[in-house]
Amino acid sequence: MGALNRAGIRSIVVQSVLILVSFAILFTAAGTINWINGWIYFGLACLSQLISWVLLAKVNPEVLNSRGSVVKEDTKGFDRIWVVMYPVLTLVNLVVMGFDAVRFHWSAMPIWLSILGIVLFIPAFVVATWAMAVNKFFEWTARIQEDRGHYVCKDGPYRFIRHPGYIGLIISVLAGVLILGSFWGLVLSFILAVVIIARTAMEDRTLQKELPGYREYAQKVRYRLIPFVW
Secondary structure: OOOOOHHHHHHHHHHHHHHHHHHHHHHHHHOOOOOHHHHHHHHHHHHHHHHHHHHHHHHOHHHHHHOOOOOOOOOOHHHHHHHHHHHHHHHHHHHHHHHHHHHOOOOOOOHHHHHHHHHHHHHHHHHHHHHHHHOOOOOOOOOOOHHHOOOOOOOHHHHOOOOHHHHHHHHHHHHHHHHHOOHHHHHHHHHHHHHHHHHHHHHHHHHHHHOOOHHHHHHHOOOOOOOOOO
């Protein structure tokens, strides 16, 4: 299984910095630190990420090590666009949500939706972390990892859907908007969800064409993101 190396530590440090920067942007947009929903979301994000790192360092450090760099030489073209689009949309949405929920009060979301967001955040985190724990090829971008002996992962949540990490990401994005209480944030979040779905389709098509055994796996596990839907 190996152990956490410098690349793995670098991935943790970089993600930690990005989390801090993201919430600095969020609270700056809000114009105050006296925002309980913002602190709830910040706490959940930090706690879930910490649990994920500790678990992965123990059961699958290789996935942390491989995520020490984002774009690899053989990263697919559509994912080179994704690694630029995703952080831009995310950061813009943080500004919009800070403006909407706190600074300008463009919309008012009922508290029960924020509670629903907390409820949804937990299974999203569990599914995504479970996927990373069982799949050592869970990198930032799509590529056929011939340098690492890439094979099809059929364990854990991959027994039920082919891309559990992406459904976890989609749900967590939408849950975050609900926790923060921004209807305007939902607009960009739905756009981001559509982008993630499109990326899922392109990655799945790539795997079926290029990864040995994946086409047979796809015939057995029929659904990409949502059982009985797609």
